[in-house]
Amino acid sequence: MRDIRVDGWRIYWRGLRCAFIAETIPGMLYKEMMNALGFLAKPYFFRFQVIPGFSTVSELMAEGLPPKEALEEYARLHGVWGRGKAELVEADLDKPKVVVRIHNSSITHWFMENVKNIKAEFPFYDCSWWGYNWVGAVKAALGEKGNGVPLIYYSTHCSALGDDYCEFSVERSYRGEDPFQNVEKEYLQLLHNYKSTTATAQPPSGNEEIWEFINRLEAGSDGVVKIGRERILFVEGGMYSLAQTLLPTELFGGVVYGAYIKAHVDYGRSLAKQGEKYGVEGVLDFFLSSASSMGWGKLEMVKFEDPEVVFRTYQSIYAETAGHYIRKKGLTRRPVCTYGWIVEGILNYFAKVEGKPPFICREKKCIAKGDEHCEFVLSRQSR
Ligand SMILES: [Zn+2]
Ligand SMILES: [Zn+2]
Incomplete structure (x- = not known):
């Protein structure tokens, strides 16, 4: 590394x-x-x-x-x-x-x-x-x-x-x-000279947290990298935003999109289940800080109240890469990030435990549609 x-x-x-x-x-x-x-x-x-x-x-x-x-x-x-x-x-x-x-x-x-x-x-x-x-x-x-x-x-x-x-x-x-x-292919080759620096709203530098994370990784000679029991991969995350989100939904629409949302919500639920004893704030904090230190952008809680939770992402890897593609290709500008669904899954695991109505997430701002940062608003559904 x-x-x-x-x-x-x-x-x-x-x-x-x-x-x-x-x-x-x-x-x-x-x-x-x-x-x-x-x-x-x-x-x-x-x-x-x-x-x-x-x-x-x-x-x-x-x-x-x-x-x-x-x-x-x-x-x-x-x-x-x-x-x-x-x-x-x-x-x-x-x-x-x-x-x-x-x-x-x-x-x-x-x-x-x-x-x-x-x-x-x-x-x-x-x-x-x-x-x-x-x-x-x-x-x-x-x-x-x-x-x-x-x-x-x-x-x-x-x-x-x-x-x-x-x-x-x-x-x-x-x-x-x-x-x-x-x-x-032409677009992908062109990307090599492109550095994702479209975000203008810059939170304090994250170098330290990211390097701390990298230093905690245990790498073996067998092609296995781990933290504790969890295997970790290093991926071309920007390219994943095109490969897993933008192109499939652009071409095949709701069929892919629905499955995509469900997988992320389920992942949020599984995180919440694993960390249930830390409570909803503990699990959210774990998710926001680990995603940040793994290079997905800086995820930051802005408001944590009932019935509304708001968080932001600066320098989102999805939004910066997909946003660049959307502009180049003249596609409809729309939010592209996935973090909100994971948070929705976390909140709704606890909502269910407490017998309260679930939250629904909307990404109201996204770098991919021209905003300075991404902002997710999760509102509790009225009964
Ligand atoms: Zn195989
Ligand atoms: Zn976004």
């Missing part, structure tokens, strides 16, 4: 805005997406995971690494960033065919711990997020040669289905399926 840069409440790896995330969040989100969309979770949601893989390998290529070395470096980072120890088994960029093997694959690990019978519940299960991620990586490594070459992955082994590791073979798709459909 030595090549990470911290600027205010933002974390960068090279030119990419990044963040740390507990494995549980993508775990719950991906499970919810598969529950809601079934097999269609792949074309509607998971395929956009080509974006982070593509962005990172493009950065490595832009530094002058030859394609194969860029992929090898990406495999190394896979382990350093807590996603599982990855190795290239084959890398033939002329064919093209790239085979990557991942031990201790994260998120996969969450499914193994939390879903009893994966095959029965999700017959199409194959760790799509890592498969598509590597499709993106290979696409970037192919450079100009990759234009017009639709790539797809085949999952040949999967630890969630009983193998010792997950293995993906990225190859040309002869049926013409192209996960890059509707994904603008």
Whole structure:
């Protein structure tokens, strides 16, 4: 993690805005997406995971690494960033065919711990997020040669289905399926020169809290990074805002959006359940401060009363990246952040315990629609 840069409440790896995330969040989100969309979770949601893989390998290529070395470096980072120890088994960029093997694959690990019978519940299960991620990586490594070459992955082994590791073979798709459909490579390449500094309202510098968090991480040589019992991943968080929120909802609307909200509310509830003995304020404080120190922006409580709770986010990773994309593409300006739903889940866990009506969250201000910071208002529903 030595090549990470911290600027205010933002974390960068090279030119990419990044963040740390507990494995549980993508775990719950991906499970919810598969529950809601079934097999269609792949074309509607998971395929956009080509974006982070593509962005990172493009950065490595832009530094002058030859394609194969860029992929090898990406495999190394896979382990350093807590996603599982990855190795290239084959890398033939002329064919093209790239085979990557991942031990201790994260998120996969969450499914193994939390879903009893994966095959029965999700017959199409194959760790799509890592498969598509590597499709993106290979696409970037192919450079100009990759234009017009639709790539797809085949999952040949999967630890969630009983193998010792997950293995993906990225190859040309002869049926013409192209996960890059509707994904603008030109835009992603342009992003490399873009530094997210659109927020003007600046709270005090966050460097210290972020570095304290990084210093608490326990990293093994097995591609596993942890704090206590929770696995932590380092992700291209800015790119996730495009891959997981903006593009799927832009293209497929409410179908994806509803599942997305539910997954975040459920995550908030599970945090509240775990921390019930600390009370609602204790859990909220834990969530706001840990999200801040993990690079998602500075989350700050403004008003904590009944029936209204207000909090703000400065330098939101979602809003700054998605906002940039929205402006470039001339899309409708709208709020894009996810933090409010998690807080809604926390408040409503306690509301239920107390037998009171639930809160509903609205993101009233968002950097993505031109505001100085993001502001979430949670109001208790009247009986
Ligand atoms: Zn797998
Ligand atoms: Zn926002």
